[in-house]
Amino acid sequence: MAGRSDPPEGGPGGSSGAGDEEYRSIVFDDSFVSSARLQEYSAEQRLVDHTVAVRDRAPEQPLGIVRTVPKQGLALAMxxxxxFAAAIYLGANNPYQSPRSLAAGRPAGSTVALVPDGEVPGDIDVELLYGTGPVREFGVGPGGLELPDPKPTTHFSREQVMTALTLAKEYLTASALNPDVLVGGSRSEVRELLGVEQQDQFDVAMDGEGGPSWATDWLVRFDQDRVEMxxxxxxxxxxxxxxxxxxxxLEIAGHHVFVYALRSSESMGAPASLFGVRREVRFQFGKEELRDRNVVLRQVDTLAGPMACEADPADAYAPLLAGETASQRLAGGIDPLTAEQDRPVLCAALTPGQLNVT
Structure with missing residues (x-):
């Protein structure tokens, strides 16, 4: 016989309390009950209020946005x-600011024409010309532009000094050794080594539009209508x-003598003669110029001859060739192959003998 607490057919599942096993793991806590959308009134509430047994509940309004955002989201946002704040602070106080570029205007320049005393010597055999005097000890082409051992300075590393020296050599190679520049009229290789500001100054000088700098301040070139190499x-x-x-x-200074073998382009088989150019070129480099591999040309002082004093060297040099003489003679002399000398006047006499064939 079934007990008084059990139905006649026994408890659910055939034993007492078997029906509770299915829901034993489910726990209805306060938060679950309070969030229910339906509420069942008690018997007392239904008697007192004469209302229905079940009513809809309006969802609780959140206390604020913080209540609806998970704690992990708040932490991530923080x-x-x-x-973001740290990035702004470090950007405003970064000790490694982008390097400043140097102010780069036109280079200061001076050109002195060296006037020969007498007829310019020459010879058909170029090697004979080169084999006379101190010229025979000179280097050939870019190989003659030897670089010193780079050493670090207070604010520039050894690698930065090496980069500056290399760029200075590249500029002299392009501007004073390249035959396409010397007699061909090319100028792109020189221009590409300059920064944007000096490129504009360079273009003005090359196009003969006047201005404070000469074409021969930037490069060596000859009157190609009458001279060939x-x-x-x-x-x-x-x-x-x-x-x-x-x-x-960082400042790089180049003190060099360049000797060119030239002949007249107007007559076949004309003898060659030597033309000397002594140039003192000063370059400056900031860290931005080193990074961009640009040079800043600051100053170029040039002695060039043999050349007539009345020749205009602004656009190109007009050498006196083998057998030619200068109409104007000057007293005193300057040898472009010697070392340091005081800054000369606009025209000076070329010391005989050093570029002569003896």
Whole structure:
């Protein structure tokens, strides 16, 4: 016989309390009950209020946005906010600011024409010309532009000094040794080594539009209508020096003599003669110029001859060739193959003998 607490057919599942086993793991806590959308009134509430047994409940209004956002979301938002603030602070106080470019205007320049005393010597045999005097000890082409051992300065590393020296050599190679520049009228290789500001100055000088700088301040070139190269291999002698001018500027100076074998382009088989150009070129480099591989040309002082004093060297040099003489003679003399000398006047006499064939 079934007990008083059990139905006649026994408890669910055939034993007492078997029906509770299915829902034993389900727990209805306070948050679950309070969030229910339906509410069942008690018997007392139904008697007192004469209302239905079940009513809909309006969902509780959130106390604020913080209540609806998970704690993990708040933490992530806080991390992002702090990272953004740190990025702004470090950007405003970054000790490694982008390097400043140097102000690059036109280079200061001077050109002195060296006037020969008498007839310019020459010879058909170019090697004979080169084999006379100190020129025979000169280097040939870019190989004559020897670089010193680069050493770090206070604010520039050894690699940066090496880069500056290399760029200075590239500029002299393009501007004073390239036959396409010397007599061909090309100028792109020189221009590409300059920064944008100096490229504009360079273009003005090359186009003969006047202005404060000459074409021959930027490069060596000859009047191609009357001169051609008897030997494309220029003889070179000289040195580079480097020094740190300021904490953000490195200065490279090139002191070189270039000797060219030239002949007249107007007559076949004309004898060749030598033309000497002594140039002191100063370059400056900041860290931005080193990064972009640009040079800043600051100063170019040139002695060039044999050349007539009345010749205009602004656009191109007009050498006196083999057998020619200058109409104007000058007293005193300057030898472009010697070392340091005081800055000369606009025209000076070329010391005889050093470029002569004896």
């Amino acid at each position: 991390i992002i906010l702090l990272a 008897a030997d494309p291999h220029v003889r070179v002698d000289g040195v580079f020096t480097f020094t740190e001018a300021t904490d953000d500027m």
